[in-house]
Amino acid sequence: MTAVAAHTDHHDDHHHAPHGLKRWLFSTNHKDIGTLYLWFSFAMFMVGGLMALVIRAELMYPGLQVVDPEFFNQMTTVHGLVMVFGAVMPATVGLANWMIPLMIGAPDMALPRMNNWSFWILPFAFTILISSVLMSAFGEGNPSAPNFGWTFYAPLSTKYGPASTDLFILSVHMMGISSIMGAINVIVTVLNMRAPGMTMMKMPLFVWTWLITAFLLVAVMPVLAGAVTMMLTDRHFGTSFFNAAGGGDPVLFQHIFWFFGHPEVYIMILPSFGIVSAIIPTFARKHLFGYASMVYATASIALLSFVVWAHHMFTVGMPLAGTLFFMYMTMLISVPTGVKVFNWVATMWRGSLTFELPMKWALAFVVLFTCGGLSGLMLAMTPVDFQYHDTYFVVAHFHYVLVSGAIFSIFAAAYYWLPKWSGVMPNKFLGELHFWNSLLSVNLLFFPMHFVGLAGMPRRYADYALQFADYNYWVSIGAFWFGLSQLIFVLVCVLCAMKKGEKAPAAPWEGAEGLEWTVPSPAPFHTFDTPPVVK
Amino acid sequence: MQSTLFRRVTAALTLLLVSGVSVASDWTERSNVNLRPGVTNISQDVFDLHMVILWIVSLIGLLVFGLIMYSAVAHRRSKRPQAADFHENVFLEVFWTVVPFIILIGMAVPATRVLIAMDDSSDAELTVKVTGYRWNWSYEYLAYQDDNDVGIFYFSNLKTPAEQYNRPILKDGLFPYGTAADRVGAEPTEKDSTYMLAVDKPLVIPAGVKVRFLVTADDVIHSFYMPDFAIKKDAIPGFVNEAWTLVPEDATGTYYGQCAELCGKNHAFMPIEVRVLAKNEFDSWIAEEKEKAASGPDLTPFSSLESAMELGQQKYAAACVLCHGAEGQGGIGLPFAGTELMTDPSRVQENIDVLIKGRNAMPSFAAQLTPREIAAVITYQRNAFGNNTGDLVQPADVAK
Numbered sequence: 001m002t003a004v005a006a007h008t009d010h011h012d013d014h015h016h017a018p019h020g021l022k023r024w025l026f027s028t029n030h031k032d033i034g035t036l037y038l039w040f041s042f043a044m045f046m047v048g049g050l051m052a053l054v055i056r057a058e059l060m061y062p063g064l065q066v067v068d069p070e071f072f073n074q075m076t077t078v079h080g081l082v083m084v085f086g087a088v089m090p091a092t093v094g095l096a097n098w099m100i101p102l103m104i105g106a107p108d109m110a111l112p113r114m115n116n117w118s119f120w121i122l123p124f125a126f127t128i129l130i131s132s133v134l135m136s137a138f139g140e141g142n143p144s145a146p147n148f149g150w151t152f153y154a155p156l157s158t159k160y161g162p163a164s165t166d167l168f169i170l171s172v173h174m175m176g177i178s179s180i181m182g183a184i185n186v187i188v189t190v191l192n193m194r195a196p197g198m199t200m201m202k203m204p205l206f207v208w209t210w211l212i213t214a215f216l217l218v219a220v221m222p223v224l225a226g227a228v229t230m231m232l233t234d235r236h237f238g239t240s241f242f243n244a245a246g247g248g249d250p251v252l253f254q255h256i257f258w259f260f261g262h263p264e265v266y267i268m269i270l271p272s273f274g275i276v277s278a279i280i281p282t283f284a285r286k287h288l289f290g291y292a293s294m295v296y297a298t299a300s301i302a303l304l305s306f307v308v309w310a311h312h313m314f315t316v317g318m319p320l321a322g323t324l325f326f327m328y329m330t331m332l333i334s335v336p337t338g339v340k341v342f343n344w345v346a347t348m349w350r351g352s353l354t355f356e357l358p359m360k361w362a363l364a365f366v367v368l369f370t371c372g373g374l375s376g377l378m379l380a381m382t383p384v385d386f387q388y389h390d391t392y393f394v395v396a397h398f399h400y401v402l403v404s405g406a407i408f409s410i411f412a413a414a415y416y417w418l419p420k421w422s423g424v425m426p427n428k429f430l431g432e433l434h435f436w437n438s439l440l441s442v443n444l445l446f447f448p449m450h451f452v453g454l455a456g457m458p459r460r461y462a463d464y465a466l467q468f469a470d471y472n473y474w475v476s477i478g479a480f481w482f483g484l485s486q487l488i489f490v491l492v493c494v495l496c497a498m499k500k501g502e503k504a505p506a507a508p509w510e511g512a513e514g515l516e517w518t519v520p521s522p523a524p525f526h527t528f529d530t531p532p533v534v535k
Numbered sequence: 536m537q538s539t540l541f542r543r544v545t546a547a548l549t550l551l552l553v554s555g556v557s558v559a560s561d562w563t564e565r566s567n568v569n570l571r572p573g574v575t576n577i578s579q580d581v582f583d584l585h586m587v588i589l590w591i592v593s594l595i596g597l598l599v600f601g602l603i604m605y606s607a608v609a610h611r612r613s614k615r616p617q618a619a620d621f622h623e624n625v626f627l628e629v630f631w632t633v634v635p636f637i638i639l640i641g642m643a644v645p646a647t648r649v650l651i652a653m654d655d656s657s658d659a660e661l662t663v664k665v666t667g668y669r670w671n672w673s674y675e676y677l678a679y680q681d682d683n684d685v686g687i688f689y690f691s692n693l694k695t696p697a698e699q700y701n702r703p704i705l706k707d708g709l710f711p712y713g714t715a716a717d718r719v720g721a722e723p724t725e726k727d728s729t730y731m732l733a734v735d736k737p738l739v740i741p742a743g744v745k746v747r748f749l750v751t752a753d754d755v756i757h758s759f760y761m762p763d764f765a766i767k768k769d770a771i772p773g774f775v776n777e778a779w780t781l782v783p784e785d786a787t788g789t790y791y792g793q794c795a796e797l798c799g800k801n802h803a804f805m806p807i808e809v810r811v812l813a814k815n816e817f818d819s820w821i822a823e824e825k826e827k828a829a830s831g832p833d834l835t836p837f838s839s840l841e842s843a844m845e846l847g848q849q850k851y852a853a854a855c856v857l858c859h860g861a862e863g864q865g866g867i868g869l870p871f872a873g874t875e876l877m878t879d880p881s882r883v884q885e886n887i888d889v890l891i892k893g894r895n896a897m898p899s900f901a902a903q904l905t906p907r908e909i910a911a912v913i914t915y916q917r918n919a920f921g922n923n924t925g926d927l928v929q930p931a932d933v934a935k
Binding site for chain 2: 069148160249284293334341354375384460
């Protein structure tokens with residue numbers, strides 16, 4: 001591969017290089033917007049993490065010690081919403097913004113002004129959502145924040161929802177608009193702006209997984225918007241979509257929600273597959289094993305994700321035939337997921353492996369995500385799911401795939417591409433400290449949840465029977481340890497942002513391939529004004 | 536239900552795994568780490584399935600992690616400076632697509648069998664309607680053998696007293712509402728082994744008889760979760776879901792369950808307790824309850840303020856404390872301590888009306904409390920928390 005490289009800042013004479021607040025507020029530059037997304041998602045990760053620590057502080061001992069159960073429910077709800085919509089999704093959009101144009105040799109995203117808008121909606125959306133929590137904690141009379149779980153099942157969120165439910169609805173609409181615009185931007189960019197010679201089947205897997213993710217987003221975010229709109233009219237305009245007393249159906253809500261919610265799970269994890277598929281070949285100094293089958297596996301996971309939604313609701317009393325269909329489909333989805341894991345292992349096999357920080361995170365991802373995937377296979381077995389459903393076993397499962405899965409892969413991506421973003425290598429000592437502390441604490445935090453879940457502790461409980469006490473104590477210790485470990489990463493990022501550290505060359509990782517390594521580090525404000533030619 | 540081979544393999548594997556792991560037979564035993572085998576045939580089948588799938592995923596996990604570990608050690612750069620150059624192998628790729636598929640079919644067959652067995656609720660001898668409320672359960676016995684009009688109906692509330700769970704460690708709590716701030720610094724109360732599990736009046740069912748539960752809810756979605764019977768069925772307002780169990784004759788005793796679907800503030804405070812009696816004991820229990828139900832409400836007047844206060848305190852702790860607070864300080868519900876609603880003598884009738892008919896978020900308690908109990912609760916509220924009005928409400932006032 002060759003590329004036209006080395007555009008310097010002095011070269012872009014036909015562009016005014018903006019400074020100060022205006023640079024960020026009015027930015028149409030994919031790199032600046034990517035940076036905004038990444039900092040925003042990291043801030044939300046810390047906010048959501050604080051809420052998780054309130055939850056774990058309450059659950060450390062049996063009894064109600066720290067917060068009222070009402071506030072506890074608000075914490076579980078807003079923690080989930082902030083982490084899903086505020087931390088994981090914007091982080092992957094930030095990575096897409098930064099890396100997709102660099103990877104396909106495009107000068108920028110296809111729709112730069114829309115790109116600006118889709119980011120700047122988010123801070124407002126989350127200000128609205130989080131304001132409800134601040135009012136609940138400190139406001140006169142403590143008006144409740146959303147307290148019905150991030151899944152907001154009707155009628156708990158409609159007839160019985162607090163006044164702040166309307167803030168929640170508005171905020172979800174805004175997040176949805178932002179996600180849809182971001183997804184359209186990715187689709188248009190990838191389909192239209194590839195450099196000459198960059199055929200679809202030559203694209204880095206990260207671009208592929210994001211392209212498929214973007215189609216999922218465009219397909220299901222409107223469904224979520226529909227669900228919250230029906231909630232809104234149920235609450236204020238006398239409709240009865242989800243109210244049995246008016247001829248509606250509370251179970252309909254769950255079908256609609258999970259028709260969005262299950263593809264949403266893959267929206268959060270598919271970009272991670274792409275990240276790991278970039279990092280493992282680099283540090284194994286070997287091509288990705290089974291590139292084509294990775295693409296097909298990703299596409300089949302995405303397609304299957306539309307026909308498995310009801311496995312989240314096996315206990316609602318579906319007819320036997322429906323239950324069986326969703327059980328079989330859910331079991332089936334483990335086949336393409338397994339293909340991916342085996343491909344990563346085969347990529348490592350007989351390579352020449354080194355274990356720099358991105359590789360450490362990527363390997364931790366493969367192992368721990370697989371743990372989450374295997375417990376997912378257990379959950380697919382419907383008769384046994386009746387025992388697991390809505391217990392801490394489920395909580396353990398989805399935190400393994402989302403924290404030690406999606407979030408670990410985002411850390412891997414950050415350590416991998418920070419040299420390109422900032423021009424300096426992330427501090428090695430702090431990075432190792434961050435990795436080992438996170439790896440150990442995340443397992444202390446989430447593994448014992450399997451045990452309390454199997455023993456029968458339901459989720460979203462503010463207080464629990466005594467037999468669950470021992471493991472909950474250790475889980476809480478793990479939670480505080482994991483939370484503190486993330487402060488190390490704040491330091492790593494701040495040092496990179498301040499350009500403190502070893503200067504990074506254009507290609508800091510010797511085994512890495514791809515167009516992004518042909519431009520200098522840090523990547524200049526404008527890259528690929530003249531498209532590179534990919535052979 | 537399943538083939539002998541399947542059972543044998545399961546039993547052997549189970550024995551292997553549980554040899555180092557305790558499977559608690561008592562729900563209240565601390566720190567058990569595995570699923571409960573339960574007491575019914577179905578729950579045993581479910582446990583067997585669980586152990587098989589647990590073994591399969593553990594072996595797959597060990598295989599994959601073993602390969603990764605081996606590769607990380609044997610293929611590190613200091614051992615292999617030059618990476619091999621292969622990135623495709625049709626045989627391997629087909630192999631690891633087809634083999635998992637075959638394993639899945641092997642799992643789907645027994646899972647389907649158990650699921651079909653669980654679905655068949657026909658030929659039940661006892662039918663109990665289970666209704667979830669915020670935040671307790673009610674049980675209505677609809678039909679037993681030839682009797683299609685049993686007419687027993689009662690509510691079941693958490694027995695654990697508020698002083699056992701309400702232990703804020705900070706003055707006013709960290710987020711000051713609904714918590715009993717006065718208790719900060721008080722001696723901790725010992726939590727008994729049925730903490731958060733025992734109820735005032737358990738569901739009673741016979742052993743050796745197929746029991747059908749019709750599960751529904753009055754307000755939001757709840758979930759009827761009895762791990763020992765392998766039952767988890769959502770209680771949905773406007774819907775009636777079916778579940779069933781057949782507890783073997785030798786498994787009489789007390790079993791616990793909990794609400795498993797988030798239903799608001801006190802989701803964790805509405806456990807399920809099931810007492811399984813031998814069939815002859817159950818027959819005499821049901822006869823006794825029917826007689827009680829037939830005799831109509833007890834309107835015996837209270838002889839003294841103290842006797843009314845005593846009953847009122849019990850009922851307040853069971854029915855009112857979750858919303859109105861142990862000290863009448865309010866929370867989700869209105870505060871009572873020193874408020875005009877509870878001290879103005881002219882508002883006694885209003886108190887009665889609200890309890891019977893409900894008002895806004897406050898549900899009606901006409902089905903849950905007898906007239907005598909409603910009278911006692913109002914008497915308690917008007918005399919406790921420093922209200923000391925001296926008002927004594929009699930059952931006859933409420934029955935009007």
